Amino acid sequence: MSNATPSSGPDEFELISRLKAKLPTGDSVVVGAGDDCAVIDVGVPGKWQLHKTDAVVEGVHFTKDADPRQIGHKALGRALSDIAAMAGTPRWATVTLGLPDGFDAERVESIYDGMAALAKRHDVSLVGGETVVNPERLFIGVSLVGEIARDKCILRSGASVGDGVWVTGELGGSIAGHHIAFTPRLAEARWLAAHCQPSAMIDLSDGLAGDLGHLLTEANAGAELLERALPIRREARLRARESEAAKPPLLAALTDGEDYELCFTLGKGSAVALLDQFKQEFPDTPLSCIGKIVERPGLKIRQKSGIMKIATRGHVHFQ
Amino acid sequence: MSNATPSSGPDEFELISRLKAKLPTGDSVVVGAGDDCAVIDVGVPGKWQLHKTDAVVEGVHFTKDADPRQIGHKALGRALSDIAAMAGTPRWATVTLGLPDGFDAERVESIYDGMAALAKRHDVSLVGGETVVNPERLFIGVSLVGEIARDKCILRSGASVGDGVWVTGELGGSIAGHHIAFTPRLAEARWLAAHCQPSAMIDLSDGLAGDLGHLLTEANAGAELLERALPIRREARLRARESEAAKPPLLAALTDGEDYELCFTLGKGSAVALLDQFKQEFPDTPLSCIGKIVERPGLKIRQKSGIMKIATRGHVHFQ
Numbered sequence: 001m002s003n004a005t006p007s008s009g010p011d012e013f014e015l016i017s018r019l020k021a022k023l024p025t026g027d028s029v030v031v032g033a034g035d036d037c038a039v040i041d042v043g044v045p046g047k048w049q050l051h052k053t054d055a056v057v058e059g060v061h062f063t064k065d066a067d068p069r070q071i072g073h074k075a076l077g078r079a080l081s082d083i084a085a086m087a088g089t090p091r092w093a094t095v096t097l098g099l100p101d102g103f104d105a106e107r108v109e110s111i112y113d114g115m116a117a118l119a120k121r122h123d124v125s126l127v128g129g130e131t132v133v134n135p136e137r138l139f140i141g142v143s144l145v146g147e148i149a150r151d152k153c154i155l156r157s158g159a160s161v162g163d164g165v166w167v168t169g170e171l172g173g174s175i176a177g178h179h180i181a182f183t184p185r186l187a188e189a190r191w192l193a194a195h196c197q198p199s200a201m202i203d204l205s206d207g208l209a210g211d212l213g214h215l216l217t218e219a220n221a222g223a224e225l226l227e228r229a230l231p232i233r234r235e236a237r238l239r240a241r242e243s244e245a246a247k248p249p250l251l252a253a254l255t256d257g258e259d260y261e262l263c264f265t266l267g268k269g270s271a272v273a274l275l276d277q278f279k280q281e282f283p284d285t286p287l288s289c290i291g292k293i294v295e296r297p298g299l300k301i302r303q304k305s306g307i308m309k310i311a312t313r314g315h316v317h318f319q
Numbered sequence: 320m321s322n323a324t325p326s327s328g329p330d331e332f333e334l335i336s337r338l339k340a341k342l343p344t345g346d347s348v349v350v351g352a353g354d355d356c357a358v359i360d361v362g363v364p365g366k367w368q369l370h371k372t373d374a375v376v377e378g379v380h381f382t383k384d385a386d387p388r389q390i391g392h393k394a395l396g397r398a399l400s401d402i403a404a405m406a407g408t409p410r411w412a413t414v415t416l417g418l419p420d421g422f423d424a425e426r427v428e429s430i431y432d433g434m435a436a437l438a439k440r441h442d443v444s445l446v447g448g449e450t451v452v453n454p455e456r457l458f459i460g461v462s463l464v465g466e467i468a469r470d471k472c473i474l475r476s477g478a479s480v481g482d483g484v485w486v487t488g489e490l491g492g493s494i495a496g497h498h499i500a501f502t503p504r505l506a507e508a509r510w511l512a513a514h515c516q517p518s519a520m521i522d523l524s525d526g527l528a529g530d531l532g533h534l535l536t537e538a539n540a541g542a543e544l545l546e547r548a549l550p551i552r553r554e555a556r557l558r559a560r561e562s563e564a565a566k567p568p569l570l571a572a573l574t575d576g577e578d579y580e581l582c583f584t585l586g587k588g589s590a591v592a593l594l595d596q597f598k599q600e601f602p603d604t605p606l607s608c609i610g611k612i613v614e615r616p617g618l619k620i621r622q623k624s625g626i627m628k629i630a631t632r633g634h635v636h637f638q
Contacts, residue, residue, distance in 0.1 A: 015424050015427060015450070018424075018428060019427070019428065019431050019448065022428070022431050022432065022435045022445075023431075023435060023444075023445035023446070023448075024435055024438050024439045024443070024444060024445055025444040025445065025446060026442065026444045028410070028411075028444065029411070029444050029446055032444070032445075032446050032447070033445070033446060033447045033448055037447070038411070038413065038446035038447040040411055040444075040446065042361060042363060042368070042410075042464075042466075043363040043364075043366070044361060044362040044363055045362075047362070049361070049464075051411055051413055051446055051447060051462075051464065052413065052447065053413035053414065053415045053447060053448070053449050053460065053462050054415070054449050055415045055417065055449060055451045055460065056451075057417060057451050057452060057453050059454070060451065060452045060453075060454075061451075091347070091361075092347075092348070092357070092359055092370055094357065094370055094371065094372035094462060095372065096372050096373070096374045096415075096460045098374065098376060098417075098453075098458055105334050105337075108334060108338070109337060109338065109341070112338050112341050112342075113341065116341045116342060116343055119343050120343045123345065124343070125342075125343060125344040125345045125347065125348050125351070125359075126341075126342040126343055126344065126351075126352070127342070127344060127348055127351050127352060127357035127359065127370055128351070128352045128356070128357040128370060128371065128372060129338065129342075129352055129372070130372055130373050130374060131334070132374045132375075132376050132379065132380075133376060133379045134376050134379075134417075134453065134456070134458055135378070135379075135455070135456075136454070136455040136456070137453070137454075137455070139417055139453055139458055141372065141374065141415045141460040141462075143370075143372050143413060143460075143462035145361075145368075145370065145464065147361075
């Protein structure tokens with residue numbers, strides 16, 4: 001839903017990179033702004049902390065008439081997905097609610113119910129909150145602190161030429177419902193870190209092309225994907241069939257945001273064994289090898305008709 | 320400024336207490352929602368972490384034409400003040416910016432400049448951020464993780480009958496400028512914890528009457544204040560003189576929000592020595608003993624004309 005309100009403002013990525021340059025950090029900051037989470041050495045032996053903040057806004061990330069429990073689920077779920085992207089374990093969350101004037105208290109409670117149910121499922125403690133007035137619309141900020149064993153943390157950087165590119169789940173058409181009901185891939189990510197230590201990982205929130213693009217930028221490399229290997233969500237195909245104005249399914253899979261799936265890279269060799277084991281462990285989570293990392297920068301996709309170049313900007317919030 | 324947009328919504332405190340009952344927590348949570356910060360045992364020997372989230376909203380906490388550096392200063396400063404309230408040391412912050420459509424990138428940078436300057440002054444690392452669209456107005460959420468030695472943490476609970484009630488700085492009339500330019504009392508709070516370990520402490524964000532009321536509720540006790548001991552800010556007196564519609568200065572000192580000063584309680588005995596040492600250490604920070612904790616619940620103030628009862632609700636955001 002995050003492309004519901006395009007803006008004439010500055011390009012988000014350019015602005016963020018200018019802002020990043022201003023941020024003071026210290027020795028304890030292993031990885032600062034720019035990855036899915038910040039990685040902090042807080043002094044716990046053998047562990048790092050992961051810090052993440054995120055927000056969802058009415059009319060941008062969910063509609064005014066959305067189920068309040070699902071709104072709460074999504075608000076926390078997005079931050080959980082970022083912890084998953086580093087193979088971490090979420091632990092403590094704080095919540096900031098911006099409430100419009102005259103907001104219904106029961107609706108706020110239902111939002112918390114949705115958040116609390118998801119928190120319980122993942123053993124996350126909701127340790128604090130704040131309410132402020134945001135007169136026109138509901139605004140929910142979630143900050144999450146997680147943990148990761150120092151030798152298991154997976155960053156956006158680390159992909160090598162020859163690595164396979166993998167994704168969990170299916171891509172595209174998230175707006176049909178997945179965007180507000182998704183399951184953050186925490187268990188899958190930790191299993192992957194324990195069993196095959198991906199070389200790089202990211203969660204898919206802005207669309208495959210853009211998010212994979214971050215891994216490629218970090219690796220100073222490119223990727224070649226196979227169209228027939230892309231796990232396109234049924235809803236993306238349906239939408240394309242129903243409306244000529246809708247994106248073709250391939251484009252939807254590459255550029256729709258809010259898949260909240262994992263995209264990771266992995267040295268070739270153990271791919272077949274991995275796939276078998278993963279399917280036994282997570283029978284309900286599709287896992288697909290969709291291509292490989294190549295030397296020449298850029299993102300290409302191999303189709304029946306030939307090779308197509310793809311922009312790696314994906315979904316851009318402020319354009 | 321937070322009383323600029325009164326609302327017909329539910330009472331904030333009632334809603335928060337209902338929400339608190341829903342929050343899942345675990346063994347690591349020493350103090351959950353309800354104090355200035357959550358207190359977490361994350362496994363660092365001898366230390367606890369303090370987790371806090373807070374937000375400021377355009378038109379609620381600052382005006383549209385406010386200096387953007389000051390907006391950034393205030394956004395981070397409020398959370399720093401909550402870490403100060405527990406005598407902690409702030410360490411890592413993440414920021415969520417909700418930007419209206421067409422927002423000026425230079426203004427965002429100036430907000431970050433204000434935040435970064437304050438962060439540097441207190442050795443806080445800005446480790447991450449997120450930007451989202453909040454179409455009508457600027458919304459800045461700040462999440463802060465701090466640290467505290469386990470034997471130095473000061474909670475809202477702990478005041479005893481006979482303790483003196485103390486405040487730093489001056490009270491009331493914050494809206495005239497203090498609310499956006501205040502200095503969080505981090506150094507003062509740590510000095511107090513090291514030298515006289517206050518029995519309870521809170522930061523004054525909602526007005527003395529309401530915030531002291533939290534300490535009294537926790538202690539199941541009351542307080543008797545002395546009118547002539549209250550350090551009333553000059554601006555509160557000026558405003559009262561200039562307009563008949565303004566609050567009388569005493570009422571302003573008791574109920575205006577956003578003082579961002581410390582209010583703490585302290586066993587009697589060492590008060591005179593404390594005052595001397597504190598003045599040497601912090602010559603620019605007034606410190607006043609304004610009354611004492613008494614057995615009978617409720618807040619009273621002793622005036623020339625007799626004793627007045629005061630409601631301990633202070634400033635309520637949603638009434």
